[in-house]
Amino acid sequence: MASPTAATITPTGITAPTYAQVLAYLQAQCRSIYGADVYLEADSQDGQYLAVQALAISDANAATIAAYFSYSPSTAQNAALSINVKINGITRAIPTNSQDDLTIIGQAGTVINNGIAQDQAGNNWMLPATVTIPPSGTITVTATCATIGAVTAGAGQINKIVTATRGWQSVTNASDASAGAPVETDPALRARQKTSTALPSRTVLEGTVGAVAGVAGVTRYVAYDNDSKVTDSNGIPGNHLAMVVEGGDATAIASAIASKKGPGGGTYGTTSITVLNVYGMPIIISFFRPTYQAITGAMSLKALPGYTTAIGAAAQQAVSDYVNQVAIGGGPSGTVEWADALTAANSVPGSTTFKLTALTLSGPSGAGAPDVPLAFNQAASCTPASVVLTVT
Structure with a gap:
């Protein structure tokens, strides 16, 4: 039977007692040996010794839990996640x-x-x-x-x-450069691992997206499949596939699309590359590079006790980081969402030291209402300095 201080694995997962529970158990065992009147508070030598033992046991439990979760891409972190995704034939993106x-x-x-x-x-x-x-x-x-x-x-x-x-x-x-990226974060790598599993996909579109996602250097991407016979609201002709891809070599992207797209359907975009299909015949593959839309913000804070300029700068950075990670085309909503920017600003460490009294987002076409719309092939960009901060 496992000690009550040890981590245990059950059909529902892994659990472990807290540090306080471990310490209480050791104190109870000690009193059962030396008597209920033994003094074990934090200012005693015996109490400190038990605390050291409890901390060591708690740290070992934490390491066991981390090892348990490191076997799944959905919960692994850092080096463990980098190892896990290799089974899908991908690796963590290095600075580019x-x-x-x-x-x-x-x-x-x-x-x-x-x-x-x-x-x-x-x-x-x-x-x-x-x-x-x-x-x-x-x-x-x-x-x-x-x-x-x-x-x-x-x-x-x-x-x-x-x-x-x-x-x-x-x-x-012909288009703006795709900016280099830092080391790929765990959330971004998890998302790419999930997409990469679509290579042996149920649909041709999923396979095409998975192939493009696996091209070295590709950071963001979105696919629009117009399977109707008429031009859609984005201007994509009928029976055409349009992909918007950020980063990566243009020829490698075109080859990935050509290797997975279905027969008979065309591709649409402003970047056109001639590659060889599986039969060695030259074909033209077209796709879009994202056009970048500069997003600015105006944020007003009411300072409370404990507020510092560093906290205000962190709020500016949080809004900027949110804008820069918005999906190409604005995702399902098609916008840079004001509410999400608000949440980002209010989630910084030290957010209890200020009240966010106003936040406005603006794009090239002016102030949002309150969201800022993006076209299907546009990507939002923002710097912390572009978020003007007013503190009262």
């Missing part, structure tokens, strides 16, 4: 560099080796090791910023050729 799709124009047959383009801020963007300009004179390739982290570049800002090559005439980026 910003990427953008560049349109290369030049003479047909020109080979660009280790090409480098530059944006207006002086950041270098590395082309694939070898780029061959096709007979059309135009090719789209994914360039990677040489500087790690969230380097930004607006549409048309990457327009300078650094490695001059005969036959390479111009370079530009």
